Amino acid sequence: MLGFLIRRIVQSIFVMLAVALIAFLMFRFMGDPVNSMVPEHASAAERAEVRERLGLDQPLFVQYGRFIARAATGDFGLSWRNARPVSTLLAERFPATAELVLVAAFLSLAVGVPLGIYTALRPHAIGAQSLQLLSLIGISLPTFVTGILLILVFSVWLGWLPSFGRGQVVDIGWWTTGFLTGSGLKALILPSIMLCLFQLTLIMRLVRAEMMEVLRTDYIKFARARGLRDRSIHFRHALKNTLIPVITIFGLQLGGLIAFAIITETVFQWPGMGALFIQAVNFGDVPVMAAYLVLVSFIFVVINTTVDLLYATIDPRLRVDAAPGH
Amino acid sequence: MTAVFARAWDSDLAYSFRRSKTALIASLILVVLFAAAIFAPQLATQNPFDIAQLELWNSELPPFWVEGGSTEYLLGTDTQARDVYSTILYGLRISLIVGFASVALAGVIGISLGLIGGFVGGTVDAAIMRFADVLLSFPAILVALLVNGIARGILPPSQHQDAAIYVLILAIGLTNWVQYARTVRGSTMVERQKEYVQAARINGVSRLGIMISHILPNVLGPVLVIATISLGMAVLTEATLSFLGVGMPATQPSLGTLIRIGNEYLFSGIWWVVIFPSVILVLLVLAVNLLGDWLRDALNPKLR
Numbered sequence: 001m002l003g004f005l006i007r008r009i010v011q012s013i014f015v016m017l018a019v020a021l022i023a024f025l026m027f028r029f030m031g032d033p034v035n036s037m038v039p040e041h042a043s044a045a046e047r048a049e050v051r052e053r054l055g056l057d058q059p060l061f062v063q064y065g066r067f068i069a070r071a072a073t074g075d076f077g078l079s080w081r082n083a084r085p086v087s088t089l090l091a092e093r094f095p096a097t098a099e100l101v102l103v104a105a106f107l108s109l110a111v112g113v114p115l116g117i118y119t120a121l122r123p124h125a126i127g128a129q130s131l132q133l134l135s136l137i138g139i140s141l142p143t144f145v146t147g148i149l150l151i152l153v154f155s156v157w158l159g160w161l162p163s164f165g166r167g168q169v170v171d172i173g174w175w176t177t178g179f180l181t182g183s184g185l186k187a188l189i190l191p192s193i194m195l196c197l198f199q200l201t202l203i204m205r206l207v208r209a210e211m212m213e214v215l216r217t218d219y220i221k222f223a224r225a226r227g228l229r230d231r232s233i234h235f236r237h238a239l240k241n242t243l244i245p246v247i248t249i250f251g252l253q254l255g256g257l258i259a260f261a262i263i264t265e266t267v268f269q270w271p272g273m274g275a276l277f278i279q280a281v282n283f284g285d286v287p288v289m290a291a292y293l294v295l296v297s298f299i300f301v302v303i304n305t306t307v308d309l310l311y312a313t314i315d316p317r318l319r320v321d322a323a324p325g326h
Numbered sequence: 327m328t329a330v331f332a333r334a335w336d337s338d339l340a341y342s343f344r345r346s347k348t349a350l351i352a353s354l355i356l357v358v359l360f361a362a363a364i365f366a367p368q369l370a371t372q373n374p375f376d377i378a379q380l381e382l383w384n385s386e387l388p389p390f391w392v393e394g395g396s397t398e399y400l401l402g403t404d405t406q407a408r409d410v411y412s413t414i415l416y417g418l419r420i421s422l423i424v425g426f427a428s429v430a431l432a433g434v435i436g437i438s439l440g441l442i443g444g445f446v447g448g449t450v451d452a453a454i455m456r457f458a459d460v461l462l463s464f465p466a467i468l469v470a471l472l473v474n475g476i477a478r479g480i481l482p483p484s485q486h487q488d489a490a491i492y493v494l495i496l497a498i499g500l501t502n503w504v505q506y507a508r509t510v511r512g513s514t515m516v517e518r519q520k521e522y523v524q525a526a527r528i529n530g531v532s533r534l535g536i537m538i539s540h541i542l543p544n545v546l547g548p549v550l551v552i553a554t555i556s557l558g559m560a561v562l563t564e565a566t567l568s569f570l571g572v573g574m575p576a577t578q579p580s581l582g583t584l585i586r587i588g589n590e591y592l593f594s595g596i597w598w599v600v601i602f603p604s605v606i607l608v609l610l611v612l613a614v615n616l617l618g619d620w621l622r623d624a625l626n627p628k629l630r
Contacts, residue, residue: 015460026476140612142562144569145604148589152600156592163593259465266570267589281471281572284479293472300463 008308012301017068019297023290024067028060076291081283086291090273095175096166097272100264101257103188104196109250112200113243116207120215121234131204138201143260147194147267154190162187164269191268195261199253206249210242244314251307255300342624349624352616359610363419370412375577389598402598404587413584414603418610420580424494425561429553431499432560436506437549441537443507444514455511458504466501470563473497474572487575494573498563505552513545551625555618558611565607581607 042050051057070076076086119128155163167183169176178184214220215238223233262274269275273292280288343349362369389402389410402410439458443451461469477493478486517523518541526536567573568582569589576583581603588600 015463018460026479140615141608142565142604142611144566144585145608148585148592148600148604152592152597156595156597255463256465259468262467262471263566263570277471278570278572281475281478284475286479289472289475289479296468297464304463 004312005309008305012305015301016294016298019294020068020071021064023071023294024064026286026290027067028063071291071294076294077287079280079285079288081279081285081288086287089276089288090291090295091174093271093273093276095177096270097258097261097265097274099178100188100191100195100270100272101254101261103192104199104257104261105250105254107192108196108199108203108253111196112203113207113246115200116204117211117234117239117242119204120208120211123212132208135201135205138197139205141197143194143198144263144267146197147190147264150190150194151267161190163190166271191264191270194267195257195264198260199257202253203246203250206246207242210245211238214238214241244311247310247314248307251303251310254303255296258296258299339624343620346620346624348616349620352613352620355609355613356617359418359606359613360422362415363422366415366419370409370415372409372412374408374413374416402596404591404596404599410599410602413579414581414606417579417581417584417603418606420491420574420578421561421564421582421607421610424491424498424564424574424580425557427495428498428502428560428564429557431495432502432556433506433549433553435499436503437510437542437545439503440507440510441514441542441545444511445518445533445537445541447515451511454507458507461501462504466559467563467566469501470497470567471570471572473500474567478572487577490574490578494564494567497567498560501563502556502560505556506549509548509552510545513548514541517541517544547625551618551622554614554621558614558618561607561614562611581610 048057056063074087078084079086079089115131119131122128151163154161162183165187166176166178167185167187168181169178169184170180178188220233220238223237228237258274261270261272262277264270265272265274266278273295276288277292279285280292343353367373404410404413439454443454474493474497477489477496481489481493514537523536523540526540531540564573564580565582565585568580569586571586574580574583576587579587584603585600585607588596588603591599
């Protein structure tokens with residue numbers, strides 16, 4: 001287990017170094033910072049002086065090392081667009097994205113798993129059949145079209161729910177939360193539905209497929225032969241083994257949720273990191289893009305590593321070096 | 327010629343195609359949409375980008391079956407009196423051009439890297455595949471956005487509009503090559519061991535020659551399936567980027583741009599400007615995906 005853990009962490013460090021390299025190269029080769037810092041008619045000597053003061057005359061790998069050292073402390077410099085520290089901008093936006101993603105992730109599990117179990121246990125019921133069809137549509141609909149339809153129906157036509165912003169938020173230290181006010185909760189409904197829909201259908205279909213597979217195995221037949229009650233077979237024996245692949249997919253999809261939050265935040269004008277990133281892409285604002293890239297990659301790497309470790313804990317077959325005789 | 331046609335008609339693939347209702351319907355929809363895109367200038371009732379043809383008093387007309395609509399503008403008009411039906415035709419055209427071009431680019435990159443990795447092996451192969459792994463662990467939309475952002479940062483702002491289509495093709499192409507590379511690499515490693523490759527080697531054919539003229543034709547089968555499925559993905563990615571405002575500009579709209587523009591007028595009750603392009607986009611992606619699923623099953627010998 002320890003060897004596995006170390007291997008995974010070393011791998012993660014390499015991925016993060018590669019991502020940091022991309023971010024660094026973006027800084028280094030998109031526009032010359034010296035040009036924007038010296039007067040237009042500066043002499044070559046003045047330019048060289050600025051270059052030396054910024055440390056841009058040193059070898060690339062030294063600069064890369066310094067970039068990593070600063071990135072590790074969260075320092076990505078100033079945004080080119082509004083000259084504020086990138087770390088402050090991201091910290092302001094982080095809670096909005098985090099709350100949206102967490103609610104969507106929770107919804108997709110809380111609704112997806114029961115629906116998957118239901119469609120697996122009663123595959124021929126009309127409800128299950130129509131759910132299957134609905135999930136096919138759910139997977140084919142582009143997410144932004146889903147969002148527009150939700151706004152059209154629930155905001156424009158029915159006028160029930162707000163279509164933009166976070167509503168009233170409460171400050172808790174540097175964190176802002178929409179969980180504590182009525183308007184904050186109401187504002188969360190449509191965006192989180194839009195964000196979770198794709199993942200919900202995916203989890204439902206996965207749980208259904210896995211559950212049907214597990215229900216055909218010998219140990220379930222044996223449990224039936226022992227005369228155990230259906231409820232106990234389905235939920236104590238079958239569900240446990242069904243959920244193992246769900247954990248992996250859920251972990252991988254959590255990263256997907258963060259990426260797709262970019263679209264949701266644009267549709268609902270949600271003041272999160274994704275909206276910030278889109279603005280940065282639009283303006284070619286390198287510091288914000290680079291910082292977002294590094295932060296999101298870090299979250300991905302942490303999630304992926306956690307999922308792998310969790311997986312190894314749950315499924316002993318994957319603990320290669322724990323096997324006896326090695 | 328007729329003999330070729332007859333042989334194609336009798337093949338397993340054609341038989342499976344004739345038997346599958348989904349494949350028939352999906353390809354029918356695709357033929358109609360492709361034709362609409364190709365003949366857009368002939369089918370459109372106006373050129374929506376020619377300001378002289380726009381009559382502002384006809385703006386914001388609903389579709390013809392809604393009260394106040396006119397049969398002259400079948401699907402209504404937008405706030406600038408552009409005929410929605412005509413803009414969709416032109417938008418579909420751009421969406422498909424970007425889709426096909428980026429699939430082609432991804433295919434060329436992926437097949438080349440897969441061939442090289444599978445044939446040469448060793449460090450080169452390991453480097454390509456590790457890079458592919460890292461790329462794959464990031465959602466495609468994020469990578470495409472990043473490539474797009476870098477291109478925008480490098481190009482001067484005055485060229486953003488003209489270069490948009492090439493930037494999009496590049497961004498989507500660079501994102502989607504991994505699947506081709508993995509598949510081609512796998513089949514190449516199998517083919518490399520076969521006798522015809524060894525025979526070619528003994529005959530003194532160069533490594534490049536073996537890769538291109540001997541191995542390539544034998545590994546292209548699965549590529550067809552990937553290309554079909556990734557066409558749907560490419561069209562969707564393009565639409566998403568354009569919807570986010572970092573894709574095609576309003577002067578040269580794709581379906582995604584049209585949906586973004588329509589979305590701005592959602593609250594004025596002008597639903598037709600956003601709904602119709604969305605419907606066409608969903609139809610296109612759904613049809614491509616269904617056809618891709620069918621092709622995958624039809625070419626899979628285990629399912630025969």
